[in-house]
Amino acid sequence: MLVTLVLMFAGGWYFDQHSGWFDPKIYAPYSDTAQLAAFQPQSGDAALVAKGKAVYESVCGICHGSDGLGKAGQAPPLAGSEWVAKDLVSLARIPLTGMNGPIQVAGKEWNLAMAPMGAGLSDADLAAVLTYIRNAWGNKSSPVSEADLKAARAAISGNAPSAAAQAKMTSVERGHLVFEKYGCPQCHGPNGTGGVTNLNAKTAEQVPSLIYVADGYNKAELMAFIKRGERNIPRKNPAGPEPPRFMPEWKSIVNPDELSDISDFLFSLKPKGEKLDF
Ligand code: HEC
Ligand code: HEC
Numbered sequence: 001m002l003v004t005l006v007l008m009f010a011g012g013w014y015f016d017q018h019s020g021w022f023d024p025k026i027y028a029p030y031s032d033t034a035q036l037a038a039f040q041p042q043s044g045d046a047a048l049v050a051k052g053k054a055v056y057e058s059v060c061g062i063c064h065g066s067d068g069l070g071k072a073g074q075a076p077p078l079a080g081s082e083w084v085a086k087d088l089v090s091l092a093r094i095p096l097t098g099m100n101g102p103i104q105v106a107g108k109e110w111n112l113a114m115a116p117m118g119a120g121l122s123d124a125d126l127a128a129v130l131t132y133i134r135n136a137w138g139n140k141s142s143p144v145s146e147a148d149l150k151a152a153r154a155a156i157s158g159n160a161p162s163a164a165a166q167a168k169m170t171s172v173e174r175g176h177l178v179f180e181k182y183g184c185p186q187c188h189g190p191n192g193t194g195g196v197t198n199l200n201a202k203t204a205e206q207v208p209s210l211i212y213v214a215d216g217y218n219k220a221e222l223m224a225f226i227k228r229g230e231r232n233i234p235r236k237n238p239a240g241p242e243p244p245r246f247m248p249e250w251k252s253i254v255n256p257d258e259l260s261d262i263s264d265f266l267f268s269l270k271p272k273g274e275k276l277d278f
Contacts, residue, residue: 017031018031045131045143048127048128048131048132048143049128049131049132049135049136051125051128052127052128052129052130052131052132052133053132053136055121055125055126055128055129055132056129056132056133058252059117059118059121059129059252059253060078060095060117060118060129060133062231062248062249063075063114064076064077064078065077067079067137068133068136068137068139069137070105073241073242073244074112074242074244075112075114076103076105076106076108076110076112077105077106078133078136078137078139079136079137079138079139080106080137080138080139081105081106081139082105082106083103083105084133084134084139084141085134085139085141088130088144088148088149088152089152089155089156091130091134092118092126092130092144092149092152092153092156093156094114094118095116095117095118095119095121095126095129095130096116096118096119096126096152096153096156096157097116097119097156097183098113098114098115098116098117098183098186099113099114100113100186101113112244112245113183113186113187113245114183115182115183115184115186115187115248116181116182116183117248117253119181119182119183119253120182120250120252120253120254120255120258121253123146123149123150123153124146124149126149127144127145127146127148127149130144130149131143131144160177160181161177171260171261171264171265172261172264172265172268173265174258174261174265175258175261175262175263175264175265175266175268176191176265178254178258178261178262178265179192179262179265179266182250182253182254184210184262187207187245187247188207188208188209188210189207189209191211191269192209192210192211192266192269193209193211194206194207194208194209194210194211195209196245198233198243198244198245199241199243199244200235200236200237200240200241200242200243201233201234201235201236201243201245202233202234202235202236203234205236205243207245210266210269211269211270211271212270213266213267213269213270214266214267214269214270215270219260219263219264219267222263222266222267223259223260223263226250226254226259226262226263227249227250227251227254227259228249228251229246229247229248229249229250229251230246230247231246231247231249232246233245233246233247
């Protein structure tokens with residue numbers, strides 16, 4: 001009797017753990033439908049969202065937060081933002097060409113600047129990021145395809161010189177275009193001449209000018225610095241707030257040829273024939 005009961009109990013327990021309740025799709029070693037679903041290839045929108053989340057977290061999340069809630073004094077929220085729900089061309093314009101406040105986001109005013117952080121992403125990657133932010137954190141807007149994004153980019157970029165025209169330019173001229181394309185002047189001033197306020201930054205509460213970088217860096221060092229950026233800006237008053245503008249990490253945004261051209265452009269900014277007294 002006892003042995004029979006123990007066997008019945010063990011059989012019932014095994015059935016409960018492994019059978020998936022008579023579902024014909026489930027057999028050893030799998031024990032339930034959730035486990036099987038995890039092995040299915042993701043397709044369509046699900047794959048787009050998974051890719052968008054990964055790119056978002058490496059490129060946008062540092063400012064807007066992986067929870068999409070933004071950061072006080074640094075970046076507004078994307079969760080519940082009316083900008084994210086706009087038509088595609090208006091939304092795509094923000095990561096492609098940057099944004100300068102003052103703006104209202106969900107009833108709150110922000111007055112900061114965002115560089116064109118998406119300008120170096122491929123159509124496929126940026127479409128995935130936008131699809132992700134339009135559907136994460138309670139947002140609900142239509143997905144964006146690679147073709148939609150290609151059309152939006154064409155509508156926005158209008159009169160940029162063609163690739164053929166750019167190939168004929170000097171690296172300094174091309175570097176100037178790249179400097180504009182990524183919105184470097186938003187923080188470093190027109191032609192890198194400075195003058196842009198950065199509250200509580202040690203450098204005269206301004207983002208530094210770039211016209212003397214030739215004195216501080218060789219080309220490899222300059223390229224390395226631009227790639228890694230600088231998140232921690234020294235504060236004028238150590239007890240004061242974090243300066244709102246920091247040097248973004250451009251590694252996954254600006255491609256190596258552009259980086260080389262940008263460096264040549266920055267080196268060309270040093271005023272000629274000037275004697276410096278130290
Ligand atoms: C270096 C910080 C930074 C990064 C990185 C960044 N943003 Fe922003 N973003 C900002 C700031 C600051 C603003 C507000 C600008 C203003 O005040 O005009 C903003 C505004 C926005 C807005 C409109 C306002 C809102 O909250 O809805 C959208 C949409 C947006 N960003 C999307 C993106 C996307 C997509 C990426 C990645 C491709 C990205 N941002 C990367 C700082 C950043
Ligand atoms: C959102 C603002 C912002 C944007 C956009 C920005 N920078 Fe910066 N950058 C800074 C800040 C702030 C510093 C100062 C970093 C520090 O204190 O170490 C800096 C420092 C630098 C330096 C070092 C200057 C020195 O004297 O050592 C270089 C070079 C530079 N940036 C190049 C660029 C280039 C090229 C771009 C465009 C691809 C760019 N920056 C875009 C904010 C920005």
